[in-house]
Amino acid sequence: MINHTNGQGRPTSKRVLVIGLDGATFDLIKPWAGAGELPNLQCILNGGAHASLDSTLPPMTAPAWTSFATGTNPGKHRLYDWIARDPDSYQFSPTTALDGQVPTIYTLLSQAGRRVCALNVPMTYPAQPVNGVMLSGMPAPDLQANISYPPTLLDEIVQHTGDYILYPDPGQAYSDSGVDAFLQRLYRCTDLRIRAFDYLRSQEDWDFAMMVFNGTDTISHAMWKYMDRNHPLHDPQQFEKYGRSILNFYRTVDAYLGKVLASLGDNTVLMLMSDHGFGPFHKFIHVNNWLIREQFMQVGGSVRAHVKKRLFDAGFAPMNVYNTLMQLGFGALKRKVVRGQGQGLLKTLFLSFADVDWSRTVAYSLGNVGQICINV
Known part of the structure; x- marks a missing residue:
């Protein structure tokens, strides 16, 4: 976290900017930053406060980001997973923001008259009325769904960026022939997300702005085996081509953080956060x-x-x-x-x-x- 002061140790900040790095871990960030690969993250580590936090139980995207948004654990906000059982039957259906039982920071800030700008934050679908703008993240099914508030926001963004992609497609990377297509879509999705967020921040007189990079999680799911020489599916011949894929994506995020740092005024707190960590995934059971x-x-x-x-x-x-x-x-x-x-x-x-x-x-x-x- 980077916090500006008035020179006497007292914060002068009036705005909060949150950048989420889904699935990010200090196990990768600190060694890479220390080696000079992530200079802006290293700057933030040196100039701000940082710590490792426990994730939620279960340590998953849906409950963890909801716990951030509500300040409560899953036992209170009642979102444990992407799917849930109907308590009156044995039917199962996707969970959404409507299933949450506790008001979110977006709602509370809006009620307090603060201006909110939220883009691609998990468990904000369907987009809820806020004092500001919201473009939903997971689990929004497609661009035709109720993913933006006001409803015209998505069209406004697309007019500015030319396109918008909800998600990269990690399934493409599970076959050797699809890896390049996955990476191409991932970077295209990320570029559009950055441009959309920068546009909204420039247009809105916001008090609280937040965007989540889900690509840090997605690329770790799809590409870890290429980086990890101990992974049972590691292919040394593919290492030269794809072994730095995760690092390269982190470098893309780091470059954007450099632009954000350069644009911060003295009245803005910058917070970086993750919902859970990441690591090698060698086996699974059903x-x-x-x-x-x-x-x-x-x-x-x-x-x-x-x-x-x-x-x-x-x-x-x-x-x-x-x-x-x-x-x-x-x-x-x-x-x-x-x-x-x-x-x-x-x-x-x-x-x-x-x-x-x-x-x-x-x-x-x-x-x-x-x-x-x-x-x-």
């Missing part, structure tokens, strides 16, 4: 498979469920099919299925929650970091 094996989750007794269970035991599982699609060059089809456009087909072919005998099920896993829910 928790529900383990719950079925240990009989904490029970498959129903219908003929269809029985047949799907037999096929599952024989290896006919989504991950195996996904891997085959990727190897055959059908990565785009795989991504469409995973993102919901083929969920009906998945439920027809494979075991799903629709095949669970909930009356005999003790626990189930929901989400993507392995949290286990008790069936009560």
Whole structure:
């Protein structure tokens, strides 16, 4: 955090600028900054205050950014993941900002008459009326959704930038043929995001402005194996081409921070923050498979469920099919299925929650970091 004073040690700041680096970690930032690769981040580390903070439980983007926005833990704001179960049934649906139970900083500042400028902050979808402007981040589904306030804001931004991209596509990088396309879209998305945020900051008389770079998280998911020589999927031949990909993106962010630092007035506090850290990801398990094996989750007794269970035991599982699609060059089809456009087909072919005998099920896993829910 960089804070300007009046020369007598007392803050003179009247505005707050927050830059979020999703998934950023000091494990990368400090060595790179110390080596001269990230000079502006090094300047901020030297000239401001910094510390490592614990993330939320679970340490995920959705609950963590909501905890920042509300000052409460997930047990109070009630957003634990990107999806949640309907308390009156066993139907599951995406969570949004409307599911939050605690007022956010954007709302509280607006009620206090402060001007807000928020762009690409996770869990701000759908965009809520604020005293200022808001362009939603995750989990906004597309540009046609209710992602901006006022509703004309997105069109105004596109008129200035020429385009706007909600997200990069990390799924492209899961096949060797798609890595370059992923990186190209990532940098295009980031450039448009920066231009949009700079435009809004120049147009608005804001008191609180915030933007989140989700690319620091996305590129770490997709490209860590190229950097990490100990990763089981590391390819030494690809290291020369892609081994600095994560560093290069951090350098892009660092260059932007340099421009931000140069433009700060004496009345502005700059805060950098992350929602969680990052590290190597060598293996994963399917928790529900383990719950079925240990009989904490029970498959129903219908003929269809029985047949799907037999096929599952024989290896006919989504991950195996996904891997085959990727190897055959059908990565785009795989991504469409995973993102919901083929969920009906998945439920027809494979075991799903629709095949669970909930009356005999003790626990189930929901989400993507392995949290286990008790069936009560």
